[in-house]
Amino acid sequence: KQEVTQIPAALSVPEGENLVLNCSFTDSAIYNLQWFRQDPGKGLTSLLLIQSSQREQTSGRLNASLDKSSGRSTLYIAASQPGDSATYLCAVQMSTGANNLFFGTGTRLTVIP
Amino acid sequence: EAGVVQSPRYKIIEKKQPVAFWCNPISGHNTLYWYLQNLGQGPELLIRYENEEAVDDSQLPKDRFSAERLKGVDSTLKIQPAELGDSAVYLCASSRGQGLYNEQFFGPGTRLTVL
Numbered sequence: 721k722q723e724v725t726q727i728p729a730a731l732s733v734p735e736g737e738n739l740v741l742n743c744s745f746t747d748s749a750i751y752n753l754q755w756f757r758q759d760p761g762k763g764l765t766s767l768l769l770i771q772s773s774q775r776e777q778t779s780g781r782l783n784a785s786l787d788k789s790s791g792r793s794t795l796y797i798a799a800s801q802p803g804d805s806a807t808y809l810c811a812v813q814m815s816t817g818a819n820n821l822f823f824g825t826g827t828r829l830t831v832i833p
Numbered sequence: 834e835a836g837v838v839q840s841p842r843y844k845i846i847e848k849k850q851p852v853a854f855w856c857n858p859i860s861g862h863n864t865l866y867w868y869l870q871n872l873g874q875g876p877e878l879l880i881r882y883e884n885e886e887a888v889d890d891s892q893l894p895k896d897r898f899s900a901e902r903l904k905g906v907d908s909t910l911k912i913q914p915a916e917l918g919d920s921a922v923y924l925c926a927s928s929r930g931q932g933l934y935n936e937q938f939f940g941p942g943t944r945l946t947v948l
Contacts, residue, residue, distance in 0.1 A: 826874075
């Protein structure tokens with residue numbers, strides 16, 4: 721079974737800092753990897769989706785990279801803002817079987833003004 | 834375009850009581866998912882529907898959980914009877930189809946507290 725791990729579990733940074741969130745997965749037979757944002761009491765908002773054939777995706781201040789062979793992805797957030805405070809989840813979609821999504825446990829980010 | 838709608842947003846019940854959650858997917862989305870998210874954890878799939886058919890319910894605790902999607906549109910997830918350990922957020926998601934590149938869109942979830 722696919723295992724997805726996110727490190728660190730929680731992170732606090734001062735406003736303006738650049739930061740990196742990490743995601744690792746055990747089974748490299750993935751079709752894509754997604755990064756989600758979850759605000760307290762809210763659902764999940766998709767931030768970036770990287771196909772398995774891609775190396776990275778960028779959206780504004782966010783950049784996600786994927787190294788499928790080593791089972792790793794990073795989410796880079798540039799010039800962090802207090803509004804970036806949320807829990808960030810990565811999820812992999814398998815290319816075999818039922819193509820289900822497997823989620824990590826998330827990184828809770830706090831950006832201090 | 835309206836997103837995935839879930840109700841209620843919050844529910845507090847006593848153990849052994851029944852509870853039901855409702856989800857209306859994005860219009861035109863044939864695939865509907867129910868996920869369970871425990872505190873501090875990522876969502877885990879409970880059941881997936883393709884139209885009105887449950888095609889993956891291997892993670893659904895069938896002794897107390899049931900789900901239906903009678904007309905292939907909205908869906909109801911039921912727990913009877915609820916236990917303390919069922920306290921969690923229940924998320925609904927939908928996608929256009931099944932299989933690869935079926936980006937899922939999530940609703941706000943229902944936070945269940947069992948006392």
